[in-house]
Amino acid sequence: MPPRKTKENAGSSGRPATISDVARLAGVSVGTASKALNGRGSLRDETRRRVRSAADELGFQPNTAALTLNSGRTYTVGMITTDTIGRFSIPLMTGAEDSLGAGRMSVFLCDARDDPIREQYYLRTLLSRRVDGIIVTGRRTQARAPIGVDLPVPVVYAFISSTNPDDCSVVPDEAGGARKAVDHLLALGRRRIAHVTGPEHHHSAAVRASAAVDRLAASGLGLVGAPLFGEWSEAWGRQATGILLGADEEFDAVFCGSDQIARGVADALRAAGRRVPDDVALVGFDNWDVMALACQPPLTSIDMELEGLGRTAADLLLAAINGEPAPGRHVSPCRLVLRESTAVAVRPGPTRVERV
Amino acid sequence: MPPRKTKENAGSSGRPATISDVARLAGVSVGTASKALNGRGSLRDETRRRVRSAADELGFQPNTAALTLNSGRTYTVGMITTDTIGRFSIPLMTGAEDSLGAGRMSVFLCDARDDPIREQYYLRTLLSRRVDGIIVTGRRTQARAPIGVDLPVPVVYAFISSTNPDDCSVVPDEAGGARKAVDHLLALGRRRIAHVTGPEHHHSAAVRASAAVDRLAASGLGLVGAPLFGEWSEAWGRQATGILLGADEEFDAVFCGSDQIARGVADALRAAGRRVPDDVALVGFDNWDVMALACQPPLTSIDMELEGLGRTAADLLLAAINGEPAPGRHVSPCRLVLRESTAVAVRPGPTRVERV
DNA sequence: GAAAATCAGGAAACCGGTTGCCTTGAGAAC
DNA sequence: GTTCTCAAGGCAACCGGTTTCCTGATTTTC
Numbered sequence: 001m002p003p004r005k006t007k008e009n010a011g012s013s014g015r016p017a018t019i020s021d022v023a024r025l026a027g028v029s030v031g032t033a034s035k036a037l038n039g040r041g042s043l044r045d046e047t048r049r050r051v052r053s054a055a056d057e058l059g060f061q062p063n064t065a066a067l068t069l070n071s072g073r074t075y076t077v078g079m080i081t082t083d084t085i086g087r088f089s090i091p092l093m094t095g096a097e098d099s100l101g102a103g104r105m106s107v108f109l110c111d112a113r114d115d116p117i118r119e120q121y122y123l124r125t126l127l128s129r130r131v132d133g134i135i136v137t138g139r140r141t142q143a144r145a146p147i148g149v150d151l152p153v154p155v156v157y158a159f160i161s162s163t164n165p166d167d168c169s170v171v172p173d174e175a176g177g178a179r180k181a182v183d184h185l186l187a188l189g190r191r192r193i194a195h196v197t198g199p200e201h202h203h204s205a206a207v208r209a210s211a212a213v214d215r216l217a218a219s220g221l222g223l224v225g226a227p228l229f230g231e232w233s234e235a236w237g238r239q240a241t242g243i244l245l246g247a248d249e250e251f252d253a254v255f256c257g258s259d260q261i262a263r264g265v266a267d268a269l270r271a272a273g274r275r276v277p278d279d280v281a282l283v284g285f286d287n288w289d290v291m292a293l294a295c296q297p298p299l300t301s302i303d304m305e306l307e308g309l310g311r312t313a314a315d316l317l318l319a320a321i322n323g324e325p326a327p328g329r330h331v332s333p334c335r336l337v338l339r340e341s342t343a344v345a346v347r348p349g350p351t352r353v354e355r356v
Numbered sequence: 357m358p359p360r361k362t363k364e365n366a367g368s369s370g371r372p373a374t375i376s377d378v379a380r381l382a383g384v385s386v387g388t389a390s391k392a393l394n395g396r397g398s399l400r401d402e403t404r405r406r407v408r409s410a411a412d413e414l415g416f417q418p419n420t421a422a423l424t425l426n427s428g429r430t431y432t433v434g435m436i437t438t439d440t441i442g443r444f445s446i447p448l449m450t451g452a453e454d455s456l457g458a459g460r461m462s463v464f465l466c467d468a469r470d471d472p473i474r475e476q477y478y479l480r481t482l483l484s485r486r487v488d489g490i491i492v493t494g495r496r497t498q499a500r501a502p503i504g505v506d507l508p509v510p511v512v513y514a515f516i517s518s519t520n521p522d523d524c525s526v527v528p529d530e531a532g533g534a535r536k537a538v539d540h541l542l543a544l545g546r547r548r549i550a551h552v553t554g555p556e557h558h559h560s561a562a563v564r565a566s567a568a569v570d571r572l573a574a575s576g577l578g579l580v581g582a583p584l585f586g587e588w589s590e591a592w593g594r595q596a597t598g599i600l601l602g603a604d605e606e607f608d609a610v611f612c613g614s615d616q617i618a619r620g621v622a623d624a625l626r627a628a629g630r631r632v633p634d635d636v637a638l639v640g641f642d643n644w645d646v647m648a649l650a651c652q653p654p655l656t657s658i659d660m661e662l663e664g665l666g667r668t669a670a671d672l673l674l675a676a677i678n679g680e681p682a683p684g685r686h687v688s689p690c691r692l693v694l695r696e697s698t699a700v701a702v703r704p705g706p707t708r709v710e711r712v
Numbered sequence: 713g714a715a716a717a718t719c720a721g722g723a724a725a726c727c728g729g730t731t732g733c734c735t736t737g738a739g740a741a742c
Numbered sequence: 743g744t745t746c747t748c749a750a751g752g753c754a755a756c757c758g759g760t761t762t763c764c765t766g767a768t769t770t771t772c
Contacts, residue, residue: 016486018728029752034730041731042749061484065430066728068421069757079465085446109465110434111453125462128417130372148415152372220586234650244469260650267623267652290646294590294616296623355505374758385722390760397761398719422758424729 017058037062041147051107065307068130077317078108078126080147082160084140086109087288088306092137092158095310097296101228103130103318123148133317136160137310140173142203154320158313159290161329168320170313170330172304174204175211177334179301181283182215186338188344190253190281194263196240199255205257208285212246212255224251232257237264245272252280259284259291259301266341282341298342304334373414377556382410393418396560424486433673434464434482436503438475438494438516441467444662445645448493448514459674461488480506489673492516495667497527498559513667515662517685524676526669526686528660530560531567532614533690537639537658538571539612540692544700546609546637552596552621556585561613564641568611580607580647588613592618602629608636615640615647615657621650622697638697653696660690 023033028051034052035041037060054060068074077100081089097107108131110122126134133153138144138160144163147155160167162176185193195212200207209227216223223245230236237256241264244251256262262284266276276282276297284292287303310331316326379389384407391397392407397642410416413558427625433456437445442491453463466478482490489509494500494516503511503518540562541549551568554561565583570577582601586592593612597620600607612618618640623630632638632653640648643659665688672682 016483019730020728030729031731031753032751035751038730041751043749047750061480063598063728064485065424066420066757067730069728069759070421072757074421077713085450090441090446093465094467097465104484107465109449109463111450111451124417127372129420129462183629260646264650294620346379375760376758386759387723387761388721391721393761397721400720403720419758422727423760425729425758426760428727 004044016063017055018058018062018063021058022051022055022060025058026051042156044075046296056289058078058341068271074130075105076108076129076131077221077314078110078120078122078129079113079135079321080119080126080134080136082112082136082144083114083140085109086139088159089137089138092310092313095307095312096135096158096314097310098307099166099311099314099318104297105318119147132321135313135317137313140203141174142208143169147178154317154325156317156320158310163274164293166327168316168325168327168330169308170316170332172196172309173331174207174304177285177304177336178208178211178255179215180334180336181285182212182302184338184342185253185255185281185283186219186255186349188281188342189334191221192249192251193253194224194244194245194251194260195227195255195257196237197227197229198232198261199215202232205229208257224249232260234260234264234267237261237266238268239264241265241268241272247272253282254280255283257285259286259295259299261293262299262301263295263342266297266299267299269320277340277342284341287335287337292339294339295341295345300339301340302335303337305332308332372419373411373416373593377414377647378407378411378416381682382407382484383413384453428486428489428655430486431461432485432487433465434478434485434487434490434493434634436466436467436468436475436478436482436490438492438500439469439496441465442495443493444515447491447662448666448669450661451544451668452491452514452670455667455670459670461626461674473533475503483704485583488677491669491670491673493669496512496559497530497563499525509534509664510673510681512669512673512676514666521586521685522683522684524672524681524686526672526688527688528662528665529662529689532687533658533660533692534564534567534611536690536692537641538568540656540694540698541609541611541637541639542575542656543575544637544698546618547577548579548607549609549611550600550607551583551611551613552582552593552600552617553583553585554617556586558588561585565611580605586617588617590620590623592703593617593622594624595620597621597628601630609638610636611639613641615642615644615651615655618657618697619647619651620651622655626652633696633698640697643691643693648693648695651697653699656698657693658695661688664688676686 012143015212016291019030019033023030026033033051035057036043036048079093079096084311093292100107108126112119112122131153134155135158136147136155137158143161143163146164146167157167157169161171196207200206213223228240230240254265256265264283266282269276274280284301287301292301312332319326375386375389379386382389389407393411394405405557406479408587412567433475435449435452449650456463463470464482468478487509489516492503492511493514497515499517501524502518513523513525517527552564553565553587556562569579584596586596610620610621618638622638630636638655640655643657648655666689675682
């Protein structure tokens, strides 16, 4: 049986050094040690140096719990993903973590997995840990019920938003993104644009579709057929392409509600002998590199800039913690990313050699 | 200018209730209140009830920092992803979070982004916060230098492993996974198997390739050609297929180092008029649903069971925290997931109707 | 009815820091 | 030489809990 590792036998770095250890080694009182390390009080330079070098020698790191007890601040925030951590949460989390880390705050990760009970459990846990603030994220942009009322700490919703307009939410401008996609296709001279997207009941699908329709209407145009609502999959993209090809109306562009759908459309068009972008230009949504780059040809897409959105959410949370709340919905713009699926055709062009 | 929200004006739920508040409301001392809430000491039932109802009324939640200061335990662990949070880290994190949450531990998320300086910064932060333990994860299974030596808390490496054999690491049995893939193809009667995978210098690519070669050798067979090392992309899968088709040797199966590569192979085979699985059976690696399900046909793949691996890592960490360390490399098995790319052909079969 | 045992709950130390206040001693001013 | 001033640093309260020890009251025992 291996010897148990206890506080006692763990060697020099076993038990973390406390400020008492530092004070003893430097030959001063704990109060003086604290002042020396924090640049407070009035002390001789020599004393400060002595304390500092004692702290270095012992590898002293102040116990965060003690600091918290004094200041009431934990320098900690909670991040709750209402649904499972996934493709959308990651850049959000990365961005938030970026901003918060710069402010020396640590992040508690909570994965609520679409379970309201779990969500409330995490909320209580975070409050019990006296986090300075909470970021709530999720996969859908649709507004959701506030996670709690009259909470003792500020809350910022990122990507999703709260139904309470007084809550602080940061959301991508999906409608604006859809308009950018349509404008881009119009600028290329395409006039017969179709739209294939996710389920009609999905907030993002509905918003993007109606923004696209409105933008075309503003130019005196209409969509080719009605928006094709289906699901967020390549298979649906392929199937929808079959529907489009079988209809009477010709089309020279497809704006898709996601990159996965767009990729399905690209594959189906190629299988049917239509060239992208020459015959049909294609724009996706999400700018998901895995899809957009592997697509043949690579996809032009709308990027929601989720990492920036996460950073914004974190910045707003930090501001709220510092007493400067910014309630309301904050909309952050999307970006059009150009690739070959809408490149101006270079004809007559040989088939491009595939990049390794 | 909106009124600043301060501790004073935040209403009943503004400042969190302390045990002193509870004690005062119940008309007892703080010590008694503590005993009542924790079932310690000897108190009248009526007193306990009175304290408990006072606590409920005030919504009392013990201040975690105070508990930490007493017990020395934080019920908190740190999770450091050495590289960016990504496709592999997520299931690991989810699994770990699952096990830890069940043990009422919270998780600090740290994204080191392949930056050793950032990594050490996070390590110091976590130690200063007196986490009870640390999980280190990363995208590559290759062994890495220990994150620190003689640390005061237990560390478990998940997915990646430490070069120090005394450290506790949990890694997937990639070689075993590769053998399962080969065995499966052999069981289908395929004898002319090719292998397309990632860069030769990548640990996973090398391990999987050599395990596949060895397994074939054990059956008196050899790979069709040498393993084709390239990159982890669909484009490489397509390009490698071109190489295979252009060579003299025939092949009736391809084992791929990733699902992305496999998908590229599938697309290129179809474009060349070879049927999957009838002419060529295909096995991927990772069981990444986005790729495996969207592939035409859906891909048979090897699943590394990362979520289970994360759970195992968390369980080992909890055990170590409780004084039962389990040093060394722990290998957890992979699972073969069957789909149509290796289905036994049903002939003569019409083209399958695509599922919506 | 007095001594002993038991019970209920209060007082205070403690965890590890920070900070306001007080003491000490040295040098300056007279 | 005495008082004043100020720098230097010690002391102790405090943050919010837990836990040990102790006191006072009640009950038990003979």
